[in-house]
Amino acid sequence: MKSSLPIPHPKTTLHLYRHLLRESTYLPPVARPHIYRLIKFRVRRLQCDDNPKRHIQYGHSKLRLLRAANGGDLLRMQRVLDHAFGRRGKRRRELWDQFMYSEPLQVEKPLFHPKRPASDVAAERNPDFLDRWDLDKLAAFLKSQASQTSATQQKNVSFTRPEKTIPAESIWGLPLVPELARGKLRRGWIQAAQKTLPPIPKTEWETLRDIVEGKGPKEVYCIPERRSVARVRHGIEPDEDEWKWLPYAIKSVHGLRSQASRQDRLLSGIKDDDTPTGPPPVLGVHKFTPRAWRRMFLTLWEQCAYIEKGAEGKKWNIVWGRLHAHSRTPKSVLKFFDDAKAKDSRRKIQKQPKVPEKRPSEVLDEGHGKDGLFYKASGLFIDWLNRVQKW
Numbered sequence: 522m523k524s525s526l527p528i529p530h531p532k533t534t535l536h537l538y539r540h541l542l543r544e545s546t547y548l549p550p551v552a553r554p555h556i557y558r559l560i561k562f563r564v565r566r567l568q569c570d571d572n573p574k575r576h577i578q579y580g581h582s583k584l585r586l587l588r589a590a591n592g593g594d595l596l597r598m599q600r601v602l603d604h605a606f607g608r609r610g611k612r613r614r615e616l617w618d619q620f621m622y623s624e625p626l627q628v629e630k631p632l633f634h635p636k637r638p639a640s641d642v643a644a645e646r647n648p649d650f651l652d653r654w655d656l657d658k659l660a661a662f663l664k665s666q667a668s669q670t671s672a673t674q675q676k677n678v679s680f681t682r683p684e685k686t687i688p689a690e691s692i693w694g695l696p697l698v699p700e701l702a703r704g705k706l707r708r709g710w711i712q713a714a715q716k717t718l719p720p721i722p723k724t725e726w727e728t729l730r731d732i733v734e735g736k737g738p739k740e741v742y743c744i745p746e747r748r749s750v751a752r753v754r755h756g757i758e759p760d761e762d763e764w765k766w767l768p769y770a771i772k773s774v775h776g777l778r779s780q781a782s783r784q785d786r787l788l789s790g791i792k793d794d795d796t797p798t799g800p801p802p803v804l805g806v807h808k809f810t811p812r813a814w815r816r817m818f819l820t821l822w823e824q825c826a827y828i829e830k831g832a833e834g835k836k837w838n839i840v841w842g843r844l845h846a847h848s849r850t851p852k853s854v855l856k857f858f859d860d861a862k863a864k865d866s867r868r869k870i871q872k873q874p875k876v877p878e879k880r881p882s883e884v885l886d887e888g889h890g891k892d893g894l895f896y897k898a899s900g901l902f903i904d905w906l907n908r909v910q911k912w
Contacts, residue, residue, distance in 0.1 A: 534573065537580050538564050544587035550740050551728060552605035555612060585788045591744060592787055593806035595817065602821050607721060616719035621654055646699065651707060658837065662828060663713055665839040683709025720828045726842065729822040733815055733844060742811040819844060
């Protein structure tokens with residue numbers, strides 16, 4: 522088996538770091554800066570760790586994820602876009618900090634949350650994190666998020682303020698202890714905050730809207746081509762033509778062949794050279810077309826919103842991404858249906874008068890008249906008798 526990846530598997534920590542940065546350059550331009558910055562932040566934070574082995578394994582798994590996303594895995598590419606726009610991961614926490622606290626915080630600076638004045642805090646308890654949260658702003662945003670009924674909205678919530686769910690008495694019928702009531706209140710707001718999809722800046726929201734509507738730059742709708750890899754000028758590297766027999770001696774055949782399966786080959790990068798007709802196609806690989814990009818960004822855009830101060834009488838203005846359906850039928854075709862509707866409105870349907878039903882007695886009385894059945898039958902009988910007599 523030979524690796525089908527354009528570059529060999531990294532062996533050292535520095536090699537892994539370079540591979541991660543290289544894979545981030547093949548992402549869409551709108552997602553590339555954040556993923557690039559996230560890789561650098563995590564590597565620099567963990568470079569002095571005493572036990573780097575588990576971090577290296579984590580880096581290898583993320584490298585496989587990026588390679589699979591760039592190779593055509595739509596689900597993993599959607600996950601990368603969610604990280605880039607703060608629907609999950611580190612940036613979601615950063616956006617949430619900027620949104621929740623009354624005073625806007627700068628992400629580049631150390632996070633410091635100023636406390637409210639002591640007059641606003643009850644004297645009988647110690648201040649906690651709820652005193653620094655803008656609860657009215659969070660409640661307004663959660664109500665707006667709960668009103669979204671999009672099919673792609675992953676976290677539809679039915680929000681109720683936690684103050685309304687706290688009981689006035691305990692299970693023994695006694696008044697609730699203030700410390701217990703405050704703990705229930707904190708727990709309720711934390712559970713509500715965990716379901717929040719924090720708003721993004723308005724400029725990013727407008728960028729997503731332009732991409733969904735097809736007005737984005739051409740670079741967004743295509744993955745860059747792979748750059749050429751540096752190779753040895755003279756000779757061949759010894760690892761390319763050397764058969765590694767040790768895994769076959771200590772591992773099962775199923776464990777070795779599973780990585781070359783059609784389902785896992787996009788992650789492992791191993792190509793099956795043992796089949797006589799060549800390697801079969803990989804499962805789960807899709808071609809990135811402009812339409813596929815618009816659909817993925819539509820799923821992301823409908824989960825994003827921006828918030829700004831409203832006009833008089835409205836404290837907050839919250840706008841969610843939503844694509845309004847419009848008719849693509851040309852007007853020349855629609856005129857035909859307009860003429861048909863006009864003709865139907867001018868057409869007059871003549872209704873026949875309703876004949877009342879007759880009673881059985883009236884039917885029997887009519888049989889004795891000149892036009893009745895009894896009169897006709899008697900006349901025919903008399904004619905028959907006359908003919909018999911003549912004969």
